[in-house]
Amino acid sequence: MNRTVLFLSLAGGLALTALVLGLPQVTRPRTEPVVEVKTPPPTPPLPVQGTPGSLTMTSRLSHPYVPAGSSEVFATVDLTGAEVPGSKRRPVNLALVIDRSGSMSGYKLAQAKQAARHLVGLLRDEDRLAIVHYGSDVKSLPSAQATPAQRERMLQYVDGIWDDGGTNISAGLSAGRYQLSTAQEGFGVNRLILLSDGQPTEGVTDDEGLTRQVRELRATGITVSAIGVGTDFNEDLMQGFAEYGAGAYGYLEDAGQLAALFQKDLQQASTTVARDVTLTFTLPSGTVLGEVLGYNARQSGNQVMVSLPNFSAGQLERVVVRLSTTGDAVGQTVRVTDLTLNYTDLIRNVGVENGAALSAVVTDRQEEVVARQDKDATVYAVRARSAQNLQKAAEALREGRRDEAKGYIQQNQVMFKEASTVASPAAVASDLAEQQATLDEYESAGSEEEVRSATKKSKVKALRGFGKVGSTY
Known part of the structure; x- marks a missing residue:
């Protein structure tokens, strides 16, 4: 490791240590003893849980106690789709859009066709499916109801798909949109599943134009799931499709796993309990947004809005936000942020709005700040911060800066070890094991193919670290 990278890694590690243990901090006299406070401190604010609907919201602060002055804290919000035991799954209107460009020839296309056959076999008479293939x-x-006769026709059509041409993703998206629109009004769930193994080479090829197409799909009520196969596709673009399309993202190095992924996406689509999900942070005077980690957010005045995917039964997604809050007087309860969750409840077919608030107590006792630190929120925040480093590491590895990439992972190891002193070693044991596995993979990646694979795997891990748990396959 060169001296500059080593210096940056050590400096970053020290700063991240301060994040976990010294956030927030007050200055303690070195020679004077700590004065015993006879008056008991206020009761710490408890984690807040929103009113249950088809989504349950649980929110918490990394630091329910803060020192006087300005402090950096993390707010974490967990959203979970309701379980509906014994309920019949919802009929779905699907469009399966398959890349059959020249790069898919052979094994990959054969596996894609086998997965498509498997998907057809899972459909029920009340479902609809259109099959689109593009080069x-x-x-x-054309979209048709999945009756026994139509399913047989679908299987025959899949058998006739051949590999040919470039990669015209935009044409595939447009065709899938049209096919879904023919029956869209009769379904609560309309989903496009896009499969690709390469970069767009024909039609609309720029990321902005393709992302705009996906946004338009979502605006019409169609969700988009994006599945990348192999190591040659643009993972950032496909991840963006899933985020802006309110669906899921999956990465498969081996196309042989496609059938399982198609089945998982069908299950998620057919058990959807909430759509049009938006989480809004309203920042009171004295609170400033640092960042929303891992999500595209829109800020208007003192409101920060985060769009989330459609939720299936039991699906968990987490949002972590870094905030700066200010408290003046010891004993004061400071309102850190208000939360508003809006969505369409598909169980009751009604619009829902839930609210919650997160507050902290100002104290002059640093030991109280540390003792009352929320263990779960601290671990969630460190996972999200480590995900940022993992994204940087993946880019550095892709560009040949291997020592820099390993430095980011080593910073993550420092963060998780320090987090273990707040939570417990067991709470972060799997995180540390995953970081070591990534470090080992970076060390051993020799060929260009292995580097591309390690890059894509890291970015999937980063998505989960940010909290995109249910929407990442």
Whole structure:
């Protein structure tokens, strides 16, 4: 490791240590003893749980106690889709959009066709499916109800898919949108599943234009799941499709696992309990947004809005936000942020709005700040911060800066070890094991193929670290 990278890694490690243990901090006299406070401190604010609907919201602060002055804290919000035991799954209107460009020839296309056959076999009479395949051009089997006769027709159509041409993703998206629109009004769930193994080479090829297409799909009520196969596709673009399309993202190095992923996406789509999900942070005077970690957010005045995917039964997604809050007087309860969750409850077919608030107590006792630190919120915050480093590490590895990439992972190890002193070693044992596995993979990645694979795996781990648990396959 060169001296500059080593210095940056050590400096970053020290700063991250301060994040976990010394956040927030007050200055303690070195020679005077700590004065015993006879008056008991206020009761710490408890984690806040929103009113249950088809989504349950649980929120907490990393530091329910803060020193006077300005402090950096993390707010974490968990959203969970309701379980509906014994309920019949919801009929779905699907469009399966398959890349059959030249790079898919052979094993990958054979596995994609086998996965498509498996998906057809899972459909029920009340479901609909359109099959679209694209290369330089696009061809479609029109959307049809999945009756036994139509399922047989679908299987025959899949058998006739061949590899040819470039990668015209935009044409595939457009065709899938049209096919879904023919029956969209009759379904509560309309989903496009996009499969690709390469970069867009024809039609609309720029990321902005393709992302705009996906946004338009979502605006019409269609969700988009994006599945990348192999190591040649643009993972940032496909991840963006899933986020802006309110669906899921999956990465498969081996196309042989496609059938299981198609089945998982069908299960998620057919058990959808909430859609049009938006989480809004309202920042009172004295609170400033640092960042929303891992999500695209929109800020308007003192409101920060985060759009989330559609939720299936039992699905968990987490949002972590870094905030700066200010408290003046000891004993004061400071309102850190208000939360508003808006969504369409598909169990009751109604719009829902839930609210919650997160507050902290100002104290002059640093030991109280440390003792009352929320263990779960601290671990969640460190996972999200480590995910940022993991993204940076993946880019550095891709560009050949291997020592820098390893330095980011080593910073993560420092963070998790320090977090273990707040929570427990067991609470972060799996995180530390995952960081070591990533470090070992970076060390052993020799070929260009292995580097691309390690890069994509790291970015999937980063998504989960940010809290995109249920929407990352």
